[in-house]
Amino acid sequence: MYPLVDLIEHQTIVALQNKEDLDVALASKANVVFLLTGSIFNTQELVARIKAAGKHVFLHLEFLEGIAADKSGVAYVAQHICPTGIISTRSNMIKVAKELNLLAIQRIFLIDTSAVHKGMKVTEQSQPDAIEVMPGIMPRVIHELTRSGKLDGRN
Secondary structure, three states, X not given: OOOHHHHOOOOOOEEEOOHHHHHHHHHOOOOEEEEOOOEOOXXXXXXXXXXXXXXXXXXXXXXXXXOOOOHHHHHHXXXXXXXXXXXXXXXXXXXXXXXXXXXXXXXXXXXXXXXXXXXXXXXHHHOOOEEEEEOOOHHHHHHHHHHHOOOOOOO
């Protein structure tokens, strides 16, 4: 299995939050799709369509209906759905996914100093292939606020 960074051809990763946008995701230049929707009834079909379009797909376990974010759920996903990997906030799921030869992305939330320290500790233990930092919009918001003068004391 290639390192995650070697899979990414474009700087944009599609985060698919509803299946109605699948055709838009498939037509995009991005070659990686984070599937943030689905159920036990349609996830296999969604993953197959994404893979058939030549894209890598990562399932966010906590967002799948009917598939538990536990060891058996990860094993089911690995054996029957066959994505490139998974995304999870749970470090134990990251470890299980890696044992089952799936790439694993640890999602962490940086909302305060305590969360930063906890996130660092969790990722040291789980050894994910990549880390997704949430909220992802924060760097842009900080840049915009700085540029507008709202963070430099002028307003």
